[in-house]
Amino acid sequence: MEKVKVSIIGSTGYVGAELVHGFLNHPGVELVHLTSQSFEGKKFSDIYPVYRGLCDIVLDNPDPADVAKDSDLVVTALPHGVSSKVVPLLVEAGCRVIDHSGDFRYKDLATYEASYKLTHPHPDLLETAVYGLPEIYRKELKDAKIVANPGCYPTCSVTALAPFLKAHLINSAPIIIDAVSGVTGAGRKSDLAYSFCETDEAFKPYGVVGHRHTTEIEEQCSFLYGNKINVSFTPHLAPFKRGMLTTIYCTPSKEFTDVSNGKINEIYKEYYKDEHFVRVLDGKDLPDVKAVNGSNYIDVNGVFDPVNGLIKLFSAQDNLGKGAALQAIQAFNVMFGFDEKTGLETIIRGV
């Protein structure tokens, strides 16, 4: 079989590098362009020496149209506001695109523009772009031209909430999402705030009101619920490289008459019974970022506290894995007709 020609625009950030990792692993893919503004002319392995001898592709920086010409798929790992200009050029040139920014994740233009404080240059594309969560949009992904790869926090939150929102088993009145991310979430950059000496032995909240991912979570939750959902979202930065955990607080709706630990687990197991990458833990086992490190898995489970009537849902993923690059490869597999697990199974280790 002929290989799918894939290029990555913005390949030297942490998401870019994880995309390289995943696609190198994929038997049906040929990497064509790895682009970089900062490191044009260097080898990919100069930036990530672990790849010496394994991926020595020379980084280039051609015009988007030229990247598109050589590729069946282009994955863009660009900043918000840049993607919205580059992606249309790629699509026009006949390419399919998976984009990692927030620029194509929203259906509601006003919400996007308020959240990102940007005017979208191609609002028409919002409608056709597909939100790249295969567990929800598998069918739409098959023929998508533009796939908006979900944000890390939204993937982690929506996956935990979906079965309960879909079946109206929890109340819409503010769902509280407390989340923790590893340091790779801040990207690969020279910034004192993320230096070893400042980050090690630190733990803090940030973006506690109005973090952009709030509205992305809300829009997806509302689609599932069929009605407007409000969430309170609070991210924290923790001293580990990869990983994300959400702890979600909500209350059972009147319909959820038999709420219990067992029932919550059962609902998860039923809802995700055909999903390979969502692992519903057994019994009282709870998600741990260590247990998803380096993988495309997302682990979920929940409990009910009868003393105060609250449901607590937990989900853990690798923020660069299911939270970014590996989920993009899962979407790629759907888009190009591969088994969804292709390239995503062989990469995990216990320590």
Place this chain on the structure above:
Amino acid sequence: MEKVKVSIIGSTGYVGAELVHGFLNHPGVELVHLTSQSFEGKKFSDIYPVYRGLCDIVLDNPDPADVAKDSDLVVTALPHGVSSKVVPLLVEAGCRVIDHSGDFRYKDLATYEASYKLTHPHPDLLETAVYGLPEIYRKELKDAKIVANPGCYPTCSVTALAPFLKAHLINSAPIIIDAVSGVTGAGRKSDLAYSFCETDEAFKPYGVVGHRHTTEIEEQCSFLYGNKINVSFTPHLAPFKRGMLTTIYCTPSKEFTDVSNGKINEIYKEYYKDEHFVRVLDGKDLPDVKAVNGSNYIDVNGVFDPVNGLIKLFSAQDNLGKGAALQAIQAFNVMFGFDEKTGLETIIRGV
């Protein structure tokens, strides 16, 4: 001035060692007995080599009565259920005691016994024991015979909530406390779960329903509020050695008509204006465990999210500092008439 003779029963755990650190630092204290069951006969500096030449006291293991005989104050860092037997012996022998277990923290016997699944051998002492949070019980601490040093999570939670509970500015309906602790919280022990290779790059919830500290938090919150308070408490373990952060979700009561970020900050500043160790951060600054590392400070601040009507309160402390041993020294200063800052100021560093 004659020095206060202080002994520590159970001096080689992390809380014990932090007590040694603090008391060595204290100009009005003479350390008498440092006891240890496991390391009797060794020097304290054999267990903590950083103290070589600085604290070479030989660990002993005398009967509690003998410890009491030589001491003005005994600090007990013993397991729950052991303290309740040892502390009465010390008191009977004429000593004042600061205890680190949960055995004397409750006023309500039934709550204690249900939470710890133990029968208390000296329930009469619960009434006279003083809960060692100087910001609340300063007056009572002055003549206390038994001081129950608060749990780490309760200190962090109650300090953040007190101004709002006291003034009935938040609703009692479940207050949600999401908390994170460093690994020293698990104590000093040989346990694979806390090994470097299992803990590094890990992050997970634990004790998510019915953690013992829940009822301790509830009792103190109820005293402040003047009515029964229910909390939902969810601790997590994070890969740093020292530190604790709570993120608290609640709703403003009807009385809190002018709720805003600025107002929350103002209430904190007013309530804690005379408290040296509670630092109300300015403006939008938020607590970070790094900023309290090694200190007896607890940093607090809060925000209001008008979109969903939630108040979020944040507090950070060193779990071994304000969360355990250094708070005990603060209480000690109150008990023995020292300036409350004595021995607690000179121990901090920025990296």
Place this chain on the structure above:
Amino acid sequence: MEKVKVSIIGSTGYVGAELVHGFLNHPGVELVHLTSQSFEGKKFSDIYPVYRGLCDIVLDNPDPADVAKDSDLVVTALPHGVSSKVVPLLVEAGCRVIDHSGDFRYKDLATYEASYKLTHPHPDLLETAVYGLPEIYRKELKDAKIVANPGCYPTCSVTALAPFLKAHLINSAPIIIDAVSGVTGAGRKSDLAYSFCETDEAFKPYGVVGHRHTTEIEEQCSFLYGNKINVSFTPHLAPFKRGMLTTIYCTPSKEFTDVSNGKINEIYKEYYKDEHFVRVLDGKDLPDVKAVNGSNYIDVNGVFDPVNGLIKLFSAQDNLGKGAALQAIQAFNVMFGFDEKTGLETIIRGV
């Protein structure tokens, strides 16, 4: 093609888990028995939850002969002194074996017995056992019955020294090997010494005189040199999970007349020109454990300091990778006729 049936005796330590990782990755292997004394009856994924859904094989604990009966190859990850009893049973039952202990690494019985303070029950097998360093013993590995997987420090040291010893370019008078290992090197166990709180922010030498790996390094170096080589070996423990670096100090021999940085690099490049897993870095690039993390690569380079006439050689590997389990898989590929890279290429990431 029929798959090779592989079993692992002692599969739940860190080396065992990395073997599982590697063999799961291998298209020509079927895992049969994963044995465990401590966790018999549990699933492998109960011990390493990252494998949930990916490797749920139930751990068993049959007699070695029964393991052998079902397997083409058994990999033993057993303690020294145990392997020497178990391996002969496996061989007798018709199996080929890769052993991870020190029991079959030596040709000289007396050196083994002095180093390990053990009497070898089957000294006859020392002669036929093949030292599993494919770069040196590729030919012998092809038909080996027993492969003694090299120690981590010896792999790292011998690979760095081989080109210079073989060509007599350095003097035999004590070669100084200063080495650093990550914490996984100590194995998976409940031990306060390797707890997060004791290991983080620590760095120390250990086993500074007479570490067992000294004699293993010396024997292999002597074979290469054709004459007795003496090394001074000093290991250190560093606060990272995986990785090993050696810094080697030696002097050029009289034959090495044109010694220089460039010449050292050239000798490495020539000697290892056909070796995929030994990466000779370019120019002044020096090995970093980060750049080999999770891989079977070993990076080498060296410099000459004209001021004092010393050659410094550097090598870095993943102690669980090229230093243990992945090197075993490389040897397995040689033994069973697979391309040497099979299963070892797709597992690397940059952060």
Place this chain on the structure above:
Amino acid sequence: MEKVKVSIIGSTGYVGAELVHGFLNHPGVELVHLTSQSFEGKKFSDIYPVYRGLCDIVLDNPDPADVAKDSDLVVTALPHGVSSKVVPLLVEAGCRVIDHSGDFRYKDLATYEASYKLTHPHPDLLETAVYGLPEIYRKELKDAKIVANPGCYPTCSVTALAPFLKAHLINSAPIIIDAVSGVTGAGRKSDLAYSFCETDEAFKPYGVVGHRHTTEIEEQCSFLYGNKINVSFTPHLAPFKRGMLTTIYCTPSKEFTDVSNGKINEIYKEYYKDEHFVRVLDGKDLPDVKAVNGSNYIDVNGVFDPVNGLIKLFSAQDNLGKGAALQAIQAFNVMFGFDEKTGLETIIRGV
């Protein structure tokens, strides 16, 4: 007693902050100016929030002469090449100075200029400047105008070697110093190379030929030995914040006829018997950076390996403590007639 007025030029780097920590701790010191080019007008506690309420001094940036006018002592934490211009101005204005750069550490101008690739603007001051290692230059420090605070690696290396060099017990032929530093050694700056994600799980050599500290070590060793000493020095970067360890390889001289572990220990104990901050460990105990964390102690011990005739010496210190700021305070105590331990005893903890 009137307090000594101390100012710090360059107070917001890690060395500057550790100086603040130490001087705040010192009963005989009043901090006057804390200067900063980057953060003028901010409070010290804005940069290091742990100091909120404890050190809220506003950072200023006056001319050196104005700093000098207000101060008895100025500590300069400036880059090499800048100190050599600023320090003379301070001295001229009547101030005593402790400088942290390399600019006043050498007696031999040519060595300095070759090592730092700079022309010294005030070479006349090299003669009167005192090398701030109190264990060696205590007498000279008493009246010193300019104290050149030693480099971190030189302090650690020279302290380990001094007893043996002084008594000619080891050979001068290349002494091999293998050293490891924590990340604070690189300073406080925005640099991807020291970001959490790049530094964690990394370990690598750097500056392996011609590191500047080589000549500083050699000059001090030569003074002790009374003859030219050559060292081979190789630093490594390790993933911990604070700490430094040297492993030194050398050979006993002919005079050292009774070399043994015990004898090495005895020589250390005798040589340092009156030194509070040099801790000679007992028996086979070896230095660990954890055991000196946050302190001004330096731990030393050594072994002899009879198999290959090598002596191995080990020393560990906190690179910001004895390796920089706290050693400066020790020197300050000597300069101003305080007990040498003043301000340096109360700052240590076990975890």
